[in-house]
Amino acid sequence: MSGALLWLAAAAATAPPRRDVPVQVRCDDMVVENREALARCEGHVTAVRQNVVVTSERAVARYDDGGRITELTCLGHVHVIQKLAPPGKAALQRTADGDRAVYREASRTLTLTGHAQLQQPNDRLVGEPIVFYLDEDRVTAKGAKLVGKPQDAQQDGKAHE
């Protein structure tokens, strides 16, 4: 079912959205271009927001007048780790890989494209864009193909938990 939205496991946690969550960015070389209101990061980029860690080769952060990041674009071998800790259950994590990931502060989303794939404890999905809704702790993958789990292989675009 090409083009269908595949809704993935929404974590049991239903905490209210947090409005003011810091984003930490580290890299080998950070250059701030004040005229364009952006910062370029090169080499071993690591961005952390709550339970999500994104690593990549380089990144571009756009910021507002107050220096708050409005958008962070990570490029090159992007790897995402999201740690999940459902109440009463063992801690899990999902990971994702792609060529490009864009974090948008306004929507608190992380959108992964370019050979994007998502790994969860029991399955692996290929498709894009993969969108992490960070405040809601859910992920969507458009036109995703479920792979890596023999009995479910080739299921295309079906809801999955």
Place this chain on the structure above:
Amino acid sequence: MLPRFLALGALLLGCGSTRLPAVAPPPPSIELRGAETFDYQENRLRAHGFADRVLYRRDTGDGQAERVRLTLFGTRAAAARGGAASVLLTAPLARGNPTGQDVEAEGGVALASAAGDRGETLRASYHGREGRAAGRDPVHLWGKGYDLHAPGFTLDTWHDRLDLGPARLVARGEAP
């Protein structure tokens, strides 16, 4: 240029004298207290500086200023796009050569912009001919929405480009 003429004059006078001193006297210096400077470009004030004490060596042109406060006023273009109207730089001590346009500030250099940005580092240098400021000590910058640490910096003032090397940035989320 004036110090060179003075030095040349002193040399010529010395050559004309029948008695040369065994040891050259220390070079005369100028000491200013409460020195203030204004830098204009056309009608626009670009910078206003103030120092509690300034010492100037006529022979070399080297100067030293104590308790320096320098306010840099933003360009029209920066103001038009809502940029910082001014930046205040302070340092306990600054040394430099006005002819070379090189200044070294030390003892704790602080930056405060009208937009609310703040910065601190132990030492920093400015090289006017290259439009470049730099520091090799850890630098801390922070503002309304961010906190940034880096081991040093290079600022290209002509292009408003700041290279921080391996930096750690903490950007706050959307304002509540």
